[in-house]
Structures are given as C-alpha cells and as structure tokens.
Amino acid sequence: MLPARYIVTGAARRGGAAIARCLHDSGARVVIHCRAASQPEAAALCASLNQRRSGSAEWWIADLGSDFDAPPFADDVRGIVANASEFTPSTLQRFEATLHRDLSTHLTGHLRLIRHCLPSLRQQQGAIVAVGDIHLHRPNRGYLTYHIAKNALVGAMQALAVELAPDVRVNTVMPGPFDWPSHPNRFNDQEKQRILAAVPLSRQGHFDELGRAVRFLLCEATYTTGTLFPIDGGLSLRMEGDIEA
Ligand SMILES: NC(=O)c1ccc[n+]([C@@H]2O[C@H](COP(=O)([O-])OP(=O)(O)OC[C@H]3O[C@@H](n4cnc5c(N)ncnc54)[C@H](OP(=O)(O)O)[C@@H]3O)[C@@H](O)[C@H]2O)c1
Secondary structure, three states, X not given: OOOOEEEEOOOOOHHHHHHHHHHHHOOOEEEEEXXXXXXXXXXXXXXHHHHHOOOOEEEEEOOOOOOOOOOOOOXXXXXXXXXXXXXXXXXXXXXXXXXXXXXXXXXXXXXXXXXXXXXXXXXXOOEEEEEOOHHHHOOOOOEHXXXXXXXXXXXXXXXXXXXXXOOOEEEEEEEOOOOOOOOOOOOOHHHHHHHHHOOOOOOOOOHHHHHHHHHHHHHHOOOOOOOEEEEOOOHHHHOOOOOOO
16 A cells, blocks of 8 residues: 655745655655746755655645646545745835735635645545744734744644544644745845744744644544644743743
8 A cells, every 4th residue: 555645835935845855754645835946956855755655755736826637636635735935125114915815825825726636535534734923823924924924834733633524633833933935035134033043942943843743633633633842942832921022
C-alpha cells in the first residue's frame, strides 16, 4: 500500500517547505502547492525529496485567489495543511485594495481545496491543519485585511471541526515570530528587538519546529480536533497588559 499523501499549500519555500519536508521525513508522500512563479523552487524541492524516495513528492500549481479545478490527486489525500498566506500591509482607508485577495488566499481558496478533497479525506479518516497567527487576538497595527482573513480562516476551521467530525479532524497552529517575513521592509530592527524581548524563550521559532507541530496535529493527535495550538515560544503568556509584540 502507498504511504499517505498530504498537500501543503504555499510550500515552495520557507514555512510551507519545512512542513512538507517534515511530513516527508516521516514517510509520507507530499504535494507541494505553489503559484506559477514559484514552480522552479517547488520543482527543486520535489527533486530533492524524490531523490530520497522515488515518487514521494509532486507539485501542484494553483492561485488560491481564483477558482481552480479539482487537483489531480484529490481522490487520494489524507491531509491538507492550509499554510498559504499573504502578509502585506493594509489600512481602513484602502481596505478594498487587499480584502478580496486576502480572503481568497486565506479562506476561500482553502475551503475550495478542502471541498475538492473531502470524499477522500473522509474515506481515509484524514485531518486538516491550518496555520493561523498568535497575533489574531492582539493584531499588529497596519495589517487590517490580513487579520480579518486569518481570523476568518481560524473560525472556519473551528466550524469544520464540528461539521466534519467524526471523520476528519481539523486543527490550527498559532505561530509566533518565526523567520521574519520575506519582504525586507516588514519589520525594522527596533520592531524585531521589541518582538523578541516579549518572547519567554528569547528567540524566533525555526520553521522545522513549525513543521513538527503541524505533523503532530495532522498525524498523531488522534483525539484532538478544533484546537488552537500556540507555537510561539510562550509569547501568548505575555500578550496581556502593556507588553505588545
Ligand atoms: N513568518 C512568521 O513569523 C509567521 C508568524 C505568524 C504566522 N505565520 C504563518 O505561518 C505560515 C508560514 O509562514 P511564512 O512566513 O513561510 O509564509 P509566507 O512566506 O508569507 O507565505 C507562504 C506562501 O503563501 C503562498 N501564497 C500567497 N498567496 C497565495 C495565493 N493567492 N495562492 C497560492 N499561494 C499563495 C506563497 O506561495 P508562492 O511562493 O507560490 O507565491 C508563499 O510562499 C503562514 O501561514 C504565515 O501566515 C508566519
């Protein structure tokens, strides 16, 4: 019998790639989802994984912001990791510029993907893990539509945990600060220091730590559904009161 197959969205690089590698390390087949522009990185990641185990990795291109057909692997999927995300600034003054795109990327695209794969997820007693953000209840200033969209994703996952039980478990990881967002101007040095000063474990997370938390919820936490699982170095303990991160 073939090993279980998992799809990770936004997996060509950074956190998504680490999650896919982590699942692959435990013997799974993985689907590396990305947008067309990231296909070369997805192909390189697949090649390195297939070198270790032939036929264990493939890529799938889709922009979650637009409608897409059922992926070719939809009838054989045990798990989905809803990781793809767009972290760009937005304001009330210009929320129309980003709200639709952010909701599509975080919420609608993932709901469509889950719907396409649902018969297989049910049949295989599968699981879904979404990647949220520990800042959902303490938003960073200047990211209005990102926060709206991530909150919508997390709310949807909790509703689906009820809706899809007992066949499919649905959980969410809530990361704190990991490798800084790829855009060079997202946080200046002062902001980075301020954020790290509030983390009890005094450092950023590494993406392989995110991967292991996702793998735990996806593959091992068989009596857990609907949970929000912080993976934040303890930051959420310090988010009350006057320390903000
Ligand atoms: N980094 C942190 O400190 C941090 C903190 C809190 C939460 N998180 C969450 O942790 C996860 C991993 O973080 P990260 O920093 O690796 O994320 P990231 O670099 O911001 O984004 C992950 C991927 O999402 C994909 N994506 C964006 N829009 C898409 C669309 N419309 N359709 C398909 N794919 C799309 C991109 O894929 P392409 O490459 O194919 O364009 C990108 O590589 C994310 O969910 C993030 O929100 C991260």
